[in-house]
Amino acid sequence: MSTPELPAAHRRRITSTAAGIGVATGAYGLSFGAISVASGLDPVQTQTLSLLMFTGASQFALVGVLGAGGGAVAAVLTAWLLGTRNGLYALSIAPIMDVGGLRRLGAAQLTIDESTAMALAHPDPPAASRRAFWSTGIAVYVLWNIGTVVGALGAAAIDDPAALGLDAAIPAGFIALLWPRLVGRTMWAVALAGAVVALALTPWLRPGLPVLAAGLVAFTASWLVGRRS
Amino acid sequence: MIWAAVLAGSIGCYVAKLVGYLLPPSMLQREDIRRITGLLPVALLAALVAVQTFAEGQSLVIDARVAGLAAAVVALVLRAPFLVVVLVAAVTAALLRAAGWAT
Numbered sequence: 001m002s003t004p005e006l007p008a009a010h011r012r013r014i015t016s017t018a019a020g021i022g023v024a025t026g027a028y029g030l031s032f033g034a035i036s037v038a039s040g041l042d043p044v045q046t047q048t049l050s051l052l053m054f055t056g057a058s059q060f061a062l063v064g065v066l067g068a069g070g071g072a073v074a075a076v077l078t079a080w081l082l083g084t085r086n087g088l089y090a091l092s093i094a095p096i097m098d099v100g101g102l103r104r105l106g107a108a109q110l111t112i113d114e115s116t117a118m119a120l121a122h123p124d125p126p127a128a129s130r131r132a133f134w135s136t137g138i139a140v141y142v143l144w145n146i147g148t149v150v151g152a153l154g155a156a157a158i159d160d161p162a163a164l165g166l167d168a169a170i171p172a173g174f175i176a177l178l179w180p181r182l183v184g185r186t187m188w189a190v191a192l193a194g195a196v197v198a199l200a201l202t203p204w205l206r207p208g209l210p211v212l213a214a215g216l217v218a219f220t221a222s223w224l225v226g227r228r229s
Numbered sequence: 230m231i232w233a234a235v236l237a238g239s240i241g242c243y244v245a246k247l248v249g250y251l252l253p254p255s256m257l258q259r260e261d262i263r264r265i266t267g268l269l270p271v272a273l274l275a276a277l278v279a280v281q282t283f284a285e286g287q288s289l290v291i292d293a294r295v296a297g298l299a300a301a302v303v304a305l306v307l308r309a310p311f312l313v314v315v316l317v318a319a320v321t322a323a324l325l326r327a328a329g330w331a332t
Contacts, residue, residue, distance in 0.1 A: 031315045035315075040231070049238070052239035083245045084245050086242070090246050111250075165320060166319055168297025175305065190275070194273065199279050203289065215269060215276075222261065222264045
């Protein structure tokens with residue numbers, strides 16, 4: 001992780017940005033911890049997700065589907081599908097990261113939206129990119145987990161989560177994750193179609209399955225866009 | 230059952246991350262792979278927003294969550310950070326329930 005070829009000022013700039021991102025995601029970990037417990041997971045299960053799964057959208061989806069009574073299989077599949085994008089992130093930063101062995105296993109766990117965005121935002125020199133990745137990944141990992149502990153224990157102390165509007169916090173969390181991705185007509189169309197398909201199927205399928213069915217919208221849209229171009 | 234989901238979900242998500250480091254970088258050139266990994270989160274997250282707002286088991290209902298979602302959208306338009314968006318939604322729903330204006 002030492003990057004001696006990088007000027008100190010440049011290193012400091014990267015580190016302070018990474019710390020800022022870490023603090024912001026820590027606040028977001030707080031809401032994950034609270035929502036997870038409100039969805040019926042205990043604090044240990046909640047913490048295990050933040051330690052092992054460590055990818056926000058998948059974690060929210062898993063607890064959201066479980067909490068809605070969707071069952072383990074649908075919850076896991078939804079989390080996996082949302083997690084596939086991290087594989088694409090890994091693919092795009094692997095040449096810059098240039099890691100093997102144990103460091104590769106560690107880098108994989110830290111490959112998420114924030115660390116990838118920071119690595120790609122500091123392309124030159126590659127040492128800056130690697131430093132941006134590691135510092136952001138570690139800052140987010142630590143603060144996300146601290147946030148989760150506080151949020152989970154806080155929510156565990158509450159008797160009636162609905163009275164505090166915690167059930168309304170769940171869709172708000174999802175739309176906050178969705179919002180930055182709604183760029184351009186295709187994304188809006190896919191989002192609307194996904195929402196409509198899920199709602200239309202809700203009365204007919206077990207909870208959890210309508211969301212998975214919405215995943216088929218993405219595959220259909222991808223095929224349509226591919227055929228057009 | 231919850232533990233099985235927690236562990237299976239975690240393992241699968243880790244494997245997805247790791248696979249990216251093991252595949253040849255040329256996979257990145259494949260337009261279809263880039264497209265679907267961009268579109269999947271959008272469709273799934275939108276479906277989750279819809280279901281978590283309107284579904285109660287297998288029935289569709291309109292309750293305080295809708296107002297919470299509307300408040301969240303306003304907060305997002307005003308560029309509020311994540312925690313504020315979530316808090317605004319929760320507080321809106323809680324206040325409407327406390328006032329007896331929504332269930």
